[in-house]
Amino acid sequence: MELQTYADLVNQPPRTATATGNGELDENAPLKMEVRNLDFFYDRNVQVLFNVNMKIPARSVMALIGPSGCGKSTFLRTLNRMNDIVEGTVHTGDILLDGIDISGPTIDVVALRKRVGMVFQKSNPFPKSIYDNLAFGPRLAGMRGKSNLDELVERSLKQAALWDEVKDRLKKSALALSGGQQQRLCIARTLATSPEVILMDEPASALDPASTSRIEDLIFELKQAYTIVIVTHNMQQAARVSDFTGFFYQGKLIEVGQTKSLFTKPKQKQTEDYITGRFG
Numbered sequence: 010m011e012l013q014t015y016a017d018l019v020n021q022p023p024r025t026a027t028a029t030g031n032g033e034l035d036e037n038a039p040l041k042m043e044v045r046n047l048d049f050f051y052d053r054n055v056q057v058l059f060n061v062n063m064k065i066p067a068r069s070v071m072a073l074i075g076p077s078g079c080g081k082s083t084f085l086r087t088l089n090r091m092n093d094i095v096e097g098t099v100h101t102g103d104i105l106l107d108g109i110d111i112s113g114p115t116i117d118v119v120a121l122r123k124r125v126g127m128v129f130q131k132s133n134p135f136p137k138s139i140y141d142n143l144a145f146g147p148r149l150a151g152m153r154g155k156s157n158l159d160e161l162v163e164r165s166l167k168q169a170a171l172w173d174e175v176k177d178r179l180k181k182s183a184l185a186l187s188g189g190q191q192q193r194l195c196i197a198r199t200l201a202t203s204p205e206v207i208l209m210d211e212p213a214s215a216l217d218p219a220s221t222s223r224i225e226d227l228i229f230e231l232k233q234a235y236t237i238v239i240v241t242h243n244m245q246q247a248a249r250v251s252d253f254t255g256f257f258y259q260g261k262l263i264e265v266g267q268t269k270s271l272f273t274k275p276k277q278k279q280t281e282d283y284i285t286g287r288f289g
């Protein structure tokens with residue numbers, strides 16, 4: 010379906026999965042996103058994703074795993090059109106959000122990225138105060154009034170499990186926070202714009218074990234309200250935090266299914282080789 014306006018995008022009723030691809034995802038789980046027959050190219054004709062099909066159920070965590078260069082980040086960035094900023098990227102196939110294709114030229118990309126927010130591998134706070142990092146997006150979106158903004162800042166920091174650590178230094182620079190705190194700040198910043206889907210590209214790979222575990226707890230909390238897609242190189246992490254896992258290899262989605270069965274009873278030999286450490 011071609012999207013005409015942003016209103017079309019927001020007014021769509023949630024869709025229901027009718028088929029599961031591999032018969033494993035819950036047939037009745039409402040789908041938040043769905044990718045069909047996705048081929049993706051850099052430099053107009055260098056293909057890096059091949060006929061990817063994936064259903065992403067609402068309020069769940071989908072982990073993307075696979076060896077370096079297999080296309081995880083590229084795939085993740087197709088979900089909110091972050092690849093648009095790279096000259097020469099092209100794709101064919103459908104990328105649906107609540108059943109509506111997000112690829113059309115009429116899509117409001119800024120609104121799309123508000124609905125499908127992103128957290129990067131390297132935390133990237135703005136060189137501003139903690140408070141202003143969080144208030145920036147909402148202000149840009151037109152939010153005014155100190156009490157509204159105060160409330161939003163507090164709520165997002167609490168959701169990101171950072172409030173207690175920073176509540177007395179909100180006006181201090183975000184750059185003075187530790188790496189793990191900066192990453193939680195970036196998650197809080199994403200939450201402050203009220204996304205529906207949160208994309209995370211190796212959000213904990215630069216963090217120590219304690220900070221990693223806080224981020225994992227946070228992901229577990231957040232999936233009550235949000236749909237999360239997370240790229241990780243850490244298979245224990247995928248097994249701990251995700252409901253579903255997709256294994257990519259050389260640009261193909263080799264297998265996708267419930268995390269538990271993918272890790273214990275992989276259907277494909279390549280998946281088994283990867284999760285048992287035979288390559289990658």
Ligand SMILES: Nc1ncnc2c1ncn2[C@@H]1O[C@H](COP(=O)(O)OP(=O)(O)OP(=O)(O)O)[C@@H](O)[C@H]1O
Pocket residue numbers: 051052057075076077078079080081082083084095
């Ligand atoms: N901006 C770009 N221009 C051209 N090719 C790119 C670009 N970004 C990535 N690629 C290529 O696309 C392929 C997939 O890369 P991608 O970054 O999606 O892999 P990945 O699975 O995220 O790897 P990693 O685990 O190392 O982050 C690789 O061959 C990569 O070299």
Ligand SMILES: [Mg+2]
Pocket residue numbers: 081082083210240
């Ligand atoms: Mg990557």
